[in-house]
Amino acid sequence: xxxxxxxxxxxLVLTSxxxxxAVASLDTTISVRYIPNxxxxxxxxxxxxxxxxxxxxxxFSIPMGTKSLGSYLIDPSFRRVRLPRKEELRYHFLxxxxxxxxxxxxxxxxxxxxxxxxxxxxxxxAILYLVLIESFTEKNSPTLTEVQSSLIVTFGAILGSxxxxxxxxxxxxxxxxxxxxxxxxxxxxxxxxxxxxxxQDRPNDSLNIRCWNVVFSxxxxxxxxxxxxxxxxxxxxxxGLQASVTYFDWLSLTMGxxxxxxxxxxRALGIGKASVTQAVRASVIIFAIxxxxxxxxxxxxxxxxxxxxxxxxxxxxxxxxxxxITSYALTLVKAYIFVxxxxxxxxxxxxxxxxxISGVTHVTATAGVNDFIVKIRxxxxxKGYERIIKHLEKIEAIQKYTWSSVLKEWEEL
Numbered sequence: 001x002x003x004x005x006x007x008x009x010x011x012l013v014l015t016s017x018x019x020x021x022a023v024a025s026l027d028t029t030i031s032v033r034y035i036p037n038x039x040x041x042x043x044x045x046x047x048x049x050x051x052x053x054x055x056x057x058x059x060f061s062i063p064m065g066t067k068s069l070g071s072y073l074i075d076p077s078f079r080r081v082r083l084p085r086k087e088e089l090r091y092h093f094l095x096x097x098x099x100x101x102x103x104x105x106x107x108x109x110x111x112x113x114x115x116x117x118x119x120x121x122x123x124x125x126a127i128l129y130l131v132l133i134e135s136f137t138e139k140n141s142p143t144l145t146e147v148q149s150s151l152i153v154t155f156g157a158i159l160g161s162x163x164x165x166x167x168x169x170x171x172x173x174x175x176x177x178x179x180x181x182x183x184x185x186x187x188x189x190x191x192x193x194x195x196x197x198x199x200q201d202r203p204n205d206s207l208n209i210r211c212w213n214v215v216f217s218x219x220x221x222x223x224x225x226x227x228x229x230x231x232x233x234x235x236x237x238x239x240g241l242q243a244s245v246t247y248f249d250w251l252s253l254t255m256g257x258x259x260x261x262x263x264x265x266x267r268a269l270g271i272g273k274a275s276v277t278q279a280v281r282a283s284v285i286i287f288a289i290x291x292x293x294x295x296x297x298x299x300x301x302x303x304x305x306x307x308x309x310x311x312x313x314x315x316x317x318x319x320x321x322x323x324x325i326t327s328y329a330l331t332l333v334k335a336y337i338f339v340x341x342x343x344x345x346x347x348x349x350x351x352x353x354x355x356x357i358s359g360v361t362h363v364t365a366t367a368g369v370n371d372f373i374v375k376i377r378x379x380x381x382x383k384g385y386e387r388i389i390k391h392l393e394k395i396e397a398i399q400k401y402t403w404s405s406v407l408k409e410w411e412e413l
Contacts, residue, residue, distance in 0.1 A: 049214045
């Protein structure tokens with residue numbers, strides 16, 4: 001099945017958001033009724049997660065003609081389960097480190113605040129962290145439109161997180177700003193780096209990335225909590241092991257659903273920048289509300305406050321999130337530039353000069369009429385066009401070029 005690349009990106013992120021909202025309700029149920037200790041919960045969920053992740057990935061490795069079941073249903077890049085390559089290990093470790101502390105912080109917030117529709121918006125502040133980091137680490141730094149949209153989404157997320165709470169918990173805020181959001185940034189950046197890698201002459205697949213992320217996250221979590229046990233003479237690791245056996249069914253359910261949420265998220269990271277992906281994923285704030293109402297109806301959490309002022313603030317926050325996401329969706333412009341260079345000039349040096357232009361995402365040397373095909377990605381067509389053309393005209397080796405804007409782009413679903 002073929003689908004436009006832009007539509008695929010939004011389908012992947014929004015599907016991931018819906019599943020994440022459902023997972024948060026499951027985690028809240030488990031936290032309230034079965035495993036109230038965040039440290040026990042963190043260890044047990046990763047231990048069971050390894051079992052479930054490998055079970056799922058082995059199922060998706062079943063051959064289906066020339067492909068595997070997973071390549072048909074989940075990710076066209078997937079072939080079968082494999083060991084991580086040497087060049088992947090550093091990124092897996094860093095992504096696992098981020099996921100380990102993210103999970104600890106997230107489960108601690110669930111324990112302190114209870115309501116998923118309050119906890120989930122907190123992690124969306126990571127958008128600002130991502131925009132700042134990308135401005136230093138990526139050649140294609142965020143545009144003014146991206147920064148404005150990120151600020152809108154972030155402000156909406158903050159309103160969404162405080163609207164259903166009547167007091168300010170300083171310890172919760174410390175977890176949000178010092179643990180959850182920095183960890184989410186590390187996790188997102190290195191998951192994206194893994195997805196952009198080429199393994200065996202094809203793009204890296206999201207299923208193996210997710211499976212091995214759970215393994216590394218589990219090892220890191222057990223190491224740090226085990227170190228805490230040794231110093232403080234506690235037994236959190238043992239308690240986590242016991243919980244993984246006692247509540248295996250509930251933990252299997254939440255980790256099985258979580259697997260698909262992160263697989264879709266990782267696939268989306270391979271299409272869009274981490275900040276853009278995170279901005280669209282902020283829609284989880286909207287999807288979390290009905291799930292919170294659902295578990296409140298069954299008495300798992302306290303009924304949500306009916307204060308009209310709180311409802312208005314929540315609505316404003318939700319509308320701001322929608323506005324910010326819409327801004328991202330409507331301003332992205334892609335184009336191809338077909339370049340011919342003058343005889344006698346170095347192809348390699350010219351290629352490097354073109355690559356250094358902000359907004360250029362791919363440069364391909366070709367045989368035939370054109371010497372290069374340059375892929376462009378900008379947020380403002382007029383200013384982006386003028387800036388890129390100005391830089392191209394400064395390159396003496398270029399004889400002529402043709403700009404063609406992308407109207408539709410298709411990708412295998």
